[in-house]
Amino acid sequence: MEFFIQILIAAVVMGTPLLFATLGGVISERAGVINLGMEGLMLVGALVAFVVMLNTENYFYAVAAAALASGLVSIIHGVVCLMLRASQIASGLALTFFGTGLSGLFGDKLMGETVEPLSRIPIPGLHAIPVLGPVLFNHDVLVYFSYVCVGLSWWLLYKTRLGLNIRSMGEAPEVCDSLGLSVMAYRFFAVIAGGMLIGIGGAYFPLALTPFWVDGITGGRGWIAVALVIFAFWDPVKALGGAYLFGLALALELRLQILGIDISPYFLKMLPFVLTILVLTLVTIRNNRRGIQVMPAALGKVFFRGEKH
Amino acid sequence: MRKLISIMISVTLTLLLVGGTAWAGKPSVGFVYVGPVGDGGWTHAHDLGRKALEAAGHETSYVESVPEGDSERVIRKMARKHDIVFTTSFGYMDPTLKVAKQYPDKTFLHCSGFKQGKNMGNYFGRMYQAKYLAAMIGAGMSKKGRIGIVGSQPIPEIIRHINAITLGAQQVNPNIEVEVLWINSWFDPAKESDAAQALIDNGADVIVTMADSAATVQTSKKNGVYAIGNDTDMAIYGKEAHLTAAVWNWDVYYLAAVKAVENGTWKPGSDWWGLDSGIVGLTSFHPDVPQALIVQMNREKGRILSGATDVFDHGFTKQDGTRVTKALSDGEMLGMSYYVKGIISKAPSS
């Protein structure tokens, strides 16, 4: 039983940076802008968080600075694919190069430095609940903040005017434009807000998981987050489930070895992706029958003002 | 932005200045690295060796993070620029051989492979000897009698080290249990950390990592258990946990090999240097390590240094119970794919 709980705890810990990044991707893609540069943005967030933490020893500043930095860098993505109307996919790839390079360059002198990782703060009362308590309510502050972010993103997207407009930008920008809403402004907002969350996902590495700096500290998680946005069907609440499921896959790969269960680790690596394709197909079939769209209709499409597509 | 520029300028100026101090007549040396020099492990260790060559007055340069798919071109460019080229990843073996044939007047040295040519040799260090000794310290410090190993990808080199660790630990505690978790990746700090956590949760109180980052040292520190570092000294990342590290001192080899080329005495061959050369070694010990344990370890170290023994030459039992009585040849060690007895995990089946 304890082993089982340990697996679930590890799933939440490993899933948390994925959750932040996925939420960021959801917001951006809901407005119709794909971001393949998540890995680059996460690295920028990780580096800035570490540097600020090293100099101020203040977790709040570190997280805020990471969000700010990644938000700033994602402005480039916005300029290139919104204002200059280049391919979002190509721009995302450029962003990956850019972010990886930027973080490596500034991280050059940081080898050997360490910071104090975030400590666990059990939530009074809740942490005593069997199973759920240790799994969900005995973590560091950023894990709790990720719960808040899930709620906030959900509220923003579904319960506010702003969110409705953001979602409309991803579905029918021409209509929005004809209604006098600025497609550019809303999409920029979503790209930057999304970039900030992605940066916080990066910040989780040096602040909690691996409290030092090393080139490529995120270990390619940004690319997994790209897939997770899809797995979550562009929904903040499903992002929570998806991130923890991927976290569980990571945690299981190691703990199945402890149990002596002999499954090829490479099949375990494939599993979440195959599962995503299967689920996506099934849901698409079901929704086709009901006539519902699964993904934002205008996702990845360049919007030309005053032109019909 | 101004800070970015000033940092970039200073970095570049340092590189230019360092690159500009070459003395005429000394062979210049190029390095092709598989990872970034900031990896804090394998590539970082090689780069320390390169810096030793710089200090000895050789002009050097390097290209980092070169994927196998691109290596041939980079090696060729290095061959045009330098007299000696070191390539430091197994995957560079065939490309190095190819380029060596195109540049017969240059010298090529490839790390961790087995192919040679008229002007190409290979080199490696008997890291398993250092791991073996480090494990003696680890076993002596384990109260629970259980060592956890974080493995990267299951290649023979890593399996050889895991076996050496187990045999070394058994020198101190014949009943030691060794558990291995593979992260199945060359580099993934977060997963290394989680693997260490899983091993600690499962009862290990000394963690040895085969991966490059210091993540396992940090996780051990957080959990109040001990750790042994890999490739470079990782004490700065958590001196409370860091017992010692089995490290590379490539400078020893690079200085000697380059000297041999300079003197015209170099011949292609397979250099697999051991503890006696100093190419591998241990860093200073944690203050908690009792003197008696160090003495015991030093006695075994003396036997290895004198050539009286090696790790895999005095018989051992494989995990499946078969007994090996003959000393292993270098070839058998280089292709090792089974576990020795004492490891409680299953050997990777594939």
Added chain:
Amino acid sequence: MGRALVLSGAFLLVLIISWLFFLAVGIEPLAAYKIVGEEIFLTKYGWQDLLVKMTPLMFTGLAVALAAQMRQWNIGAEGQFHMGTFAMTWVALHFDGKLPDGMLIVLMLIMAIIGGGLWGSIPGYLKARFGVNEIITSLLLNYVAAAWIDHLLFGAWRDPGSNNFPITREFSTAAQLPNFGNTSIHAGLIIAFIFVLIVAWILWKTQLGFKIRLTGDNPDAARYAGVNIRTLTILVFAASGAIAGLAGFSEVAGIHYRLQQNISIGYGYTGIIVAWLARNHPLGVIFSAFFMSIIFVSAEVLQIEYGLPISMVYLYQGIILFTVLGTEIFTEYRLRITRFLL
């Protein structure tokens, strides 16, 4: 003509941005241009490097461009590349010495087409049959293909003769593409050019190509004209995957002669940029693949000549890509510009 103007404009902008970048990192820009230019264009090896690097990019760029002609986005060239290498390596390992001279390499080529083609047809089928978004499925399949290759390299295909390292045994000479004389340029480049011509011919000289372009421009019109869009989608995706699979064939049979890790260094993803720069025109792919090849090879030269760390090279490449992408806006004005100039 307009396109050529925009491309030259982009190239000029790249030079200017590079100038600023070099100044920022303390490199004398003119000297750097000279060194990079000489190293790339004035040496025998520089040209070789450009053409060798360009070969896989031509294949992957062509693969993406072909699908894009039908407004289908194939982000899965990377995975199709891997499945191409898988299928051809299977033949090279199992049929070596069992086939008459010259047949082995041909069979390998066919298998790479089949391997990449089948893998590519999965997103095509899911899109055609169920309407599942192809960007997403093709992207996800990349991860699956990469894990599959690792599974083989760390398992059944591991070569005991190479100390059990995760590489296959070296192919026999019958399974290797010939090189041009003493150079590292291999026959893959010729195959790439042949396929560029084939795709261009199909697109503009055949009924099939007309259907593809018509569907891309106006699916409704195509439907009225009696085009079976479902079948066509699967077909185009299969063809796109097959071409990406050939990139794998060309790299493995032309350079490495064995399967090992990291053979594709993101060629499938870079192919997206190549296709995009070429405006999805097969002949344009030749030029944009060459352009990207210059960017990558010159980055290597900068690393070696100036000791730039890899991080600075990534940063430089990111900035250059953003710059080139940013010039897209000018294509909208190209008519005006050309008129103005003429």
